[in-house]
Amino acid sequence: MENILEYLKEERAQAWRDELRKKIKSKDRTAIVRVKMHEQDHDIRSRNNLEVNLGLKKEEAVIEAQRCLDCVTPTCIKGCPVNINIPKFVKKIEKEDFLGAAKVLKETNSLPAVCGRVCPQEKQCEQECFYTQKLKLAPVAIGYLERFAADFERESGMSSTPDVAENNGIKVASIGSGPAALAWASDMARFGYKVTVFEALHEIGGVLKYGIPEFRLPNKIVDFEIDNMKKMGIEFRTNFIVGKTMTIDDLREAGYKAFFVGSGAGLPRFMNIPGENAIGVFSANEYLTRINLMNAAKINFDTPVLSGLNVAIIGGGNTAMDSVRTAKRLGAEHAMIIYRRSEEEMPARIEEVKHAKEEGIEFLNLNNPVEYKFDKNGKVTSMILQKMVLGEPDASGRRSPVPLENSEYEIPVDTVVVAVGTSPNPLIPASVSGLKTTRWGTIVVNEDMQSSIEDIYAGGDIVRGGATVILAMGDGRTAAAAMHKNLAKKLLTK
Amino acid sequence: MNKIVEKVIFSENVTKFVVEAPEIARSRKAGHFVIIRLDESGERVPLTIAGSDPEKGTITLVVQRVGVTSAKLLEKNVGDVIKDVAGPLGTATHIAKVGTVLAAGGGVGVAPLLPIVEEFKKAGNRVLTVIAARNKNLIILEEEMRRYSDELIIMTDDGSYGQKGLVTHGMESFINKEKISEAIVIGPAIMMKYAALTTKKYGIPTQASLNTIMVDGTGMCGACRVTVGGKTKFVCVDGPEFDAHQVDFDEMLLKLNAYKTEEKEAYERYLKSKN
Ligand SMILES: Cc1cc2nc3c(=O)[nH]c(=O)nc-3n(C[C@H](O)[C@H](O)[C@H](O)COP(=O)(O)OP(=O)(O)OC[C@H]3O[C@@H](n4cnc5c(N)ncnc54)[C@H](O)[C@@H]3O)c2cc1C
Ligand SMILES: Cc1cc2nc3c(=O)[nH]c(=O)nc-3n(C[C@H](O)[C@H](O)[C@H](O)COP(=O)(O)OP(=O)(O)OC[C@H]3O[C@@H](n4cnc5c(N)ncnc54)[C@H](O)[C@@H]3O)c2cc1C
Ligand code: SF4
Ligand code: SF4
Ligand code: FES
Numbered sequence: 183m184e185n186i187l188e189y190l191k192e193e194r195a196q197a198w199r200d201e202l203r204k205k206i207k208s209k210d211r212t213a214i215v216r217v218k219m220h221e222q223d224h225d226i227r228s229r230n231n232l233e234v235n236l237g238l239k240k241e242e243a244v245i246e247a248q249r250c251l252d253c254v255t256p257t258c259i260k261g262c263p264v265n266i267n268i269p270k271f272v273k274k275i276e277k278e279d280f281l282g283a284a285k286v287l288k289e290t291n292s293l294p295a296v297c298g299r300v301c302p303q304e305k306q307c308e309q310e311c312f313y314t315q316k317l318k319l320a321p322v323a324i325g326y327l328e329r330f331a332a333d334f335e336r337e338s339g340m341s342s343t344p345d346v347a348e349n350n351g352i353k354v355a356s357i358g359s360g361p362a363a364l365a366w367a368s369d370m371a372r373f374g375y376k377v378t379v380f381e382a383l384h385e386i387g388g389v390l391k392y393g394i395p396e397f398r399l400p401n402k403i404v405d406f407e408i409d410n411m412k413k414m415g416i417e418f419r420t421n422f423i424v425g426k427t428m429t430i431d432d433l434r435e436a437g438y439k440a441f442f443v444g445s446g447a448g449l450p451r452f453m454n455i456p457g458e459n460a461i462g463v464f465s466a467n468e469y470l471t472r473i474n475l476m477n478a479a480k481i482n483f484d485t486p487v488l489s490g491l492n493v494a495i496i497g498g499g500n501t502a503m504d505s506v507r508t509a510k511r512l513g514a515e516h517a518m519i520i521y522r523r524s525e526e527e528m529p530a531r532i533e534e535v536k537h538a539k540e541e542g543i544e545f546l547n548l549n550n551p552v553e554y555k556f557d558k559n560g561k562v563t564s565m566i567l568q569k570m571v572l573g574e575p576d577a578s579g580r581r582s583p584v585p586l587e588n589s590e591y592e593i594p595v596d597t598v599v600v601a602v603g604t605s606p607n608p609l610i611p612a613s614v615s616g617l618k619t620t621r622w623g624t625i626v627v628n629e630d631m632q633s634s635i636e637d638i639y640a641g642g643d644i645v646r647g648g649a650t651v652i653l654a655m656g657d658g659r660t661a662a663a664a665m666h667k668n669l670a671k672k673l674l675t676k
Numbered sequence: 677m678n679k680i681v682e683k684v685i686f687s688e689n690v691t692k693f694v695v696e697a698p699e700i701a702r703s704r705k706a707g708h709f710v711i712i713r714l715d716e717s718g719e720r721v722p723l724t725i726a727g728s729d730p731e732k733g734t735i736t737l738v739v740q741r742v743g744v745t746s747a748k749l750l751e752k753n754v755g756d757v758i759k760d761v762a763g764p765l766g767t768a769t770h771i772a773k774v775g776t777v778l779a780a781g782g783g784v785g786v787a788p789l790l791p792i793v794e795e796f797k798k799a800g801n802r803v804l805t806v807i808a809a810r811n812k813n814l815i816i817l818e819e820e821m822r823r824y825s826d827e828l829i830i831m832t833d834d835g836s837y838g839q840k841g842l843v844t845h846g847m848e849s850f851i852n853k854e855k856i857s858e859a860i861v862i863g864p865a866i867m868m869k870y871a872a873l874t875t876k877k878y879g880i881p882t883q884a885s886l887n888t889i890m891v892d893g894t895g896m897c898g899a900c901r902v903t904v905g906g907k908t909k910f911v912c913v914d915g916p917e918f919d920a921h922q923v924d925f926d927e928m929l930l931k932l933n934a935y936k937t938e939e940k941e942a943y944e945r946y947l948k949s950k951n
Contacts, residue, residue: 382894384713384720384760421762423894427699448896452908459901459908459927461934468897476719476891484744485719485891486938560930609894609913 216320217246224540247276261310263656284335298329347374356442357424360388362642363444365658382423392475425613447643448607457554462562466601490596497601503534522550522583630664678761689741698733706791707769711893713760724788738787775857776802782863797824806846812837869925884920
């Protein structure tokens with residue numbers, strides 16, 4: 183930590199930063215109003231699948247960057263799980279060196295265009311910004327600026343592939359291709375390893391592809407980064423289920439020296455209430471996968487999806503918001519969120535809740551389903567809801583919901599999407615003997631993200647049991663650094 | 677990209693394909709399946725691995741025409757490719773020396789039954805097999821089945837081949853003759869339902885291999901969930917084989933029709949597009 187602070191201080195002391203700081207008085211900087219994101223009109227966007235946020239214009243980004251005070255102690259950095267040098271990249275934007283800003287981002291974050299879009303900034307970097315903490319004003323729009331710089335670089339055609347060290351011939355592999363594995367793979371390639379990414383599905387990207395919809399994160403942005411990684415020499419193998427197609431033992435025999443498990447929290451949870459197996463009741467994973475991965479809503483694709491007029495989504499997280507807004511886009515008249523707590527406790531990003539409301543999503547907060555009813559064909563027709571009240575705070579610190587007696591009532595539904603969370607994917611833990619797991623099925627790791635088996639590291643949702651893109655990426659990077667150190671000691675010095 | 681290296685047409689609606697998939701050929705066991713996707717716009721469809729040749733690096737699939745994907749696959753020829761083949765998926769059949777095994781296959785269910793019959797035979801069991809179909813043209817893999825069965829009965833609904841009657845009749849004629857230790861049934865859900873009721877009557881432990889609708893096949897979506905013994909199970913990871921006496925076949929039968937309208941429309945569109 184000492185070193186980082188020292189480094190940040192040196193960076194801040196550079197002449198160009200000093201000059202910029204002097205150009206505008208702090209008082210004038212704080213007087214600037216936080217920029218507003220351009221958005222597609224809510225009436226139009228709720229009928230298409232195009233991205234809702236349209237990005238900032240150059241001039242807007244520069245003015246927003248001027249708000250940043252280039253603090254002596256930039257607390258914002260503490261709020262970012264991968265410690266992006268935030269003031270440095272923001273000041274590069276103020277200086278109109280946009281490519282330079284992107285380069286700063288890429289020092290610590292290989293997917294800035296993704297994080298700028300999907301990070302819960304209000305709980306991370308922007309939460310710790312001086313504006314939020316001390317001035318009680320809207321924070322610097324760090325997420326918007328990150329997205330701006332990354333998009334600018336991509337669209338400029340001048341995006342550079344990171345330098346990689348000379349190939350050391352050592353083979354390493356990841357299991358999964360979500361953000362954790364991608365961050366791990368790009369660091370390992372930079373260190374000079376021969377990296378293979380094994381993915382069970384036919385697409386690379388994990389939740390970024392099959393979960394988060396196009397209107398929040400266009401696939402082309404993820405694909406651009408994956409193409410870049412291919413140029414770095416990383417090999418991608420799709421349709422390859424580690425533990426099934428080949429086991430980790432088989433791969434060891436094939437010459438792989440270390441593994442990173444980034445297999446995610448793919449197992450959908452259900453509530454185990456009557457009628458939950460009726461036709462028309464989906465897990466959010468199935469609903470979103472049919473639409474995002476299999477393109478079910480497009481006419482020339484073969485996969486079907488049922489999406490009716492009265493669609494209820496159970497849950498209050500990002501997955502629930504993505505599902506409900508998808509239902510709206512597929513033509514639902516009533517696209518409803520059924521959440522057992524109140525809006526205050528909702529774990530979804532604030533921006534998603536705001537967008538959902540603008541799009542006409544109905545919120546049935548403090549409601550919980552207790553039963554689904556279905557017709558003679560097994561198709562869901564209605565649900566019984568129970569009203570809830572908030573009680574004492576529980577272990578998560580949120581006030582826990584308590585059912586209100588005799589408050590049951592029935593509403594008609596033809597599609598239900600259950601988005602009450604996922605559990606760790608059990609495939610790898612089940613196929614590797616001796617791998618230590620918790621009672622929730624997550625893999626146990628030390629501070630280096632190393633598991634109970636020396637050559638197996640793990641990170642992301644398989645360790646955390648459901649977190650965020652940036653935390654998963656941070657894990658991937660920590661694992662890569664430790665793995666490199668370990669392998670170098672063991673193999674390269676021989 | 678997996679190349680088709682052999683194609684044998686069994687009947688108008690059933691075809692065998694041998695497909696390149698070296699890693700799967702080495703890892704698969706009886707009871708495993710793959711998920712295939714024909715092309716960029718295709719859906720993911722589960723198919724049982726009916727056999728494999730680890731040396732040549734190939735797997736065998738036997739496909740019945742029911743809708744768009746199977747129809748498109750049946751049109752493929754030697755040299756064509758299947759874009760994605762993922763597997764082997766599911767839990768392998770538990771094969772042991774138990775004594776006498778009764779194996780019953782209906783329609784295209786005979787294909788996935790073949791490797792299981794083969795393994796039971798190789799494990800030293802006496803194997804009694806019933807294969808059933810609507811008519812003579814739909815009976816498949818008779819020769820192969822005979823090779824690994826001690827006795828074989830063929831049943832057709834219309835009596836055009838073998839004996840006239842349902843699969844359950846064939847099963848009962850074995851059951852009445854000798855003591856059966858274990859039974860395995862694979863076929864259309866409705867056939868498995870009645871086959872399970874039959875063995876239940878005689879108290880014979882029975883496995884059924886379920887063919888629910890699937891998407892990913894790795895336990896990620898829950899599309900394949902069924903109720904077994906009152907609990908929700910995922911066919912792709914917990915199965916596909918389950919205790920047949922515990923399976924809620926009525927629920928499963930309804931779920932298979934979840935997309936009937938959509939699938940019928942898609943199939944009609946597909947037929948039209950060919951004219
Ligand atoms: C709908 C939805 C919306 C979300 N929105 C946000 C958001 O706005 N902001 C945010 O920060 N986070 C969000 N999250 C959470 C975030 O996406 C996850 O925390 C993150 O993707 C976890 O990354 P990961 O690399 O651990 O795994 P994943 O992204 O889950 O990827 C794991 C991959 O591993 C593959 N795999 C599993 N087992 C095997 C195997 N045996 N062999 C080969 N491959 C295997 C899987 O197929 C999958 O592709 C959202 C999640 C969902 C579902
Ligand atoms: C584990 C497993 C193993 C399987 N093995 C084989 C195999 O070896 N050979 C083979 O030919 N088929 C097999 N199946 C069934 C096969 O996956 C389906 O026939 C296929 O998905 C149909 O796709 P389609 O697009 O041609 O028809 P669709 O258009 O999807 O379906 C047309 C109609 O067929 C019925 N149908 C749909 N899916 C199924 C199903 N899973 N079972 C029965 N009826 C269905 C429905 O009533 C539907 O309306 C297996 C299924 C599972 C789950
Ligand atoms: S990666 Fe996420 S937390 Fe870090 S600075 Fe960017 S938006 Fe903030
Ligand atoms: S805390 Fe806020 S104002 Fe200070 S450097 Fe960070 S972003 Fe700029
Ligand atoms: S097919 Fe998706 S969980 Fe079984």
